[in-house]
Amino acid sequence: MDLHIIGGGPAGLAAGYFAKQKNLTFQILEGSSDLGGNCKTISFGEFMYDTGAHRFHDKNKDVTAIIKTLMGDELLKVNSPSKIFWEKRLVNFPLEFSNILKTLDKTTIINIVLENIINIFSFNKNNKNFKELSYKKYGKTLAELFLINYTEKLWGLDAENLNNKIAGDRLKGLDLYSILKTLFIKNNIDQKHLDGSFYYPKNGFGSIFNSLGDYVGKESISLNSNVVEIHHKNNLIKNLILDNNEDSQIKNLISTLPLNLLIKYLRPAAPKDILNISNNLKYRGLRLAIISLDLKSFSNNASIYYPQSNIPFTRIYEPKNRSIKMAPNDKTCIVVEVPCQPQDLIYNSSDDEFLDKIKYNLLKYTHIVESDIINSTSQKVPFAYPILDYEIEDKLNKLFNYLSVFTNLNLLGRSAEFKYLHTHNLFIHANQLIKNI
Ligand SMILES: Cc1cc2nc3c(=O)[nH]c(=O)nc-3n(C[C@H](O)[C@H](O)[C@H](O)COP(=O)(O)OP(=O)(O)OC[C@H]3O[C@@H](n4cnc5c(N)ncnc54)[C@H](O)[C@@H]3O)c2cc1C
Known part of the structure; x- marks a missing residue:
């Protein structure tokens, strides 16, 4: 067997897709009884729902072409913008100054403009955490109104302890230029920030991964195959042990396991300092x-x-x-x-x-x-x-350095790479990994 893949979620299935294209012999080991990981569509009486508000982002033309070929007529182009609930009203998401202007009083608007002008002339470039970055980028008033509260609730940490990498493009339309344009140029509504157009399969987001499973083929997928130990010797991963004691010999391994679990399952065990960092990832x-x-x-x-x-x-x-x-x-x-x-x-x-x-x-x-x-x-x-706290880079560098000694081990996926990744990112990375196997 050329390759084993741990996990039959989006990342593992994307790896399986490219492995099949390259005619590799491979096996996906999925611990649960279903494919799809955190991207499943579930029936509830007469209704269906996804395990989170998923949609397919059209960000990479090669990946979009793969998904279109795979899903055929099933894939819909959907136009449905999102909103933010604020002061008992719904305002556009991502936020636009023109839209929230109607709800803000004059003093708040003046504060926002002044804070943003002061920010331009401020020499303090040391935005070491998310709070500092958002104050610097949008001014204290805007940041406190819309960004800090949402972010702290989503990630469960104070904004001072969050890494500025989690900012994303939620407030793209709220730089000083857009604010001034809105105030002084009439009818300036910049529609390109409206994030309402995306692809979605008729039978739910999870159907993408069911179709990928069909493409990969039953013979290459083992459900209920929960990996509990990963044995290594001389800088090579040698075997995987399942919870039913089954033992697989490994030539190449792609792990989509959460990073902390991968390190926990290594035998011989990882050094203490590595285990300490890994056990504290959240x-x-x-x-x-x-x-x-x-x-x-x-x-x-x-x-x-x-x-x-x-x-x-x-x-x-x-x-x-x-x-x-x-x-x-x-x-x-x-x-x-x-x-x-x-x-x-x-x-x-x-x-x-x-x-x-x-x-x-x-x-x-x-x-x-x-x-x-x-x-x-x-x-x-x-x-x-x-959870990307503001010291995460140091911790991840140490863990990835340690794992890099295993020459036949590759990490792929949101929890494995500890990065805020989406389906198209997973496909791009899976393609690169399989090319090198
Ligand atoms: C609320 C929410 C909304 C999102 N919205 C979008 C969106 O709109 N568009 C988008 O592209 N992405 C979206 N995502 C991201 C997407 O869900 C993830 O990127 C994706 O699920 C990551 O896939 P993965 O395969 O890396 O991990 P997972 O989906 O977590 O899959 C990991 C798999 O490994 C299996 N596994 C775990 N332990 C073992 C073991 N010991 N042995 C064997 N198998 C094991 C699990 O059972 C699981 O099937 C969203 C995520 C969330 C939470």
């Missing part, structure tokens, strides 16, 4: 509340974001606004995302307790009334986001 989990509604529609939006710290969720999405096949014509379903740690009360509370808390907040902060709710269920999503 991943943010999600708990989802799936609520079916006796309403034709909840909103027109792909997603609605909730930055306020007193609301327990960060985002609500409505599967039907991605594909009409996700719900019956006269009803809809929403998925409420609650970021939390596996040790948090909200992650471990009973389904009923969790769902009651979410319903209470939905009745308080949305237009839903109790009689609209048909049914509800809950779903846990572990390893949703690697």
